[in-house]
Amino acid sequence: MKIVEVYKNSGTSQTTGKEWHSTELLLSNNDEMFETRMLVRLMPKCAETFNFRKGDVVDIDILHEVREYNSRFYNQISAWRVTPSVF
Numbered sequence: 001m002k003i004v005e006v007y008k009n010s011g012t013s014q015t016t017g018k019e020w021h022s023t024e025l026l027l028s029n030n031d032e033m034f035e036t037r038m039l040v041r042l043m044p045k046c047a048e049t050f051n052f053r054k055g056d057v058v059d060i061d062i063l064h065e066v067r068e069y070n071s072r073f074y075n076q077i078s079a080w081r082v083t084p085s086v087f
Contacts, residue, residue, distance in 0.1 A: 001027040001085075003056050004037065023047040025079070027060065040079045050082065058083040 005026040012019055028035055040062060042050055045047045052058055061081040067074050 001029050001038075001058060003052055003054055003058060004028045006052075010081055018053060018060055021047070023050055025060075025082075027058075038077060040077045042082070043078050043080045046079055052082065052084075057086050059083050 003025055007024040007026070008021070009024070010019065010021045025040045025042065027038045027040060029038075040060065043063075049054065059082075060079050063078045063080055065076045065078070
């Protein structure tokens with residue numbers, strides 16, 4: 001998958017006052033007939049070692065989770081490993 005954009009977010013927790021940081025990747029798969037995009041949040045250990053940039057082609061291992069809140073379901077896609085692609 002190709003990295004289209006890297007989003008680095010940070011803020012302060014309203015309840016604890018601690019700072020938080022997150023990194024999200026917008027990925028694109030151009031190998032198919034129709035372009036497929038996916039927004040993936042990097043898990044903390046993966047984000048610490050993340051050294052890729054926009055335009056890099058990577059292999060990514062993901063974890064897909066579904067959560068329920070007030071009878072609605074929400075998807076979250078997290079990456080636990082990102083490596084350079086060999087192709």
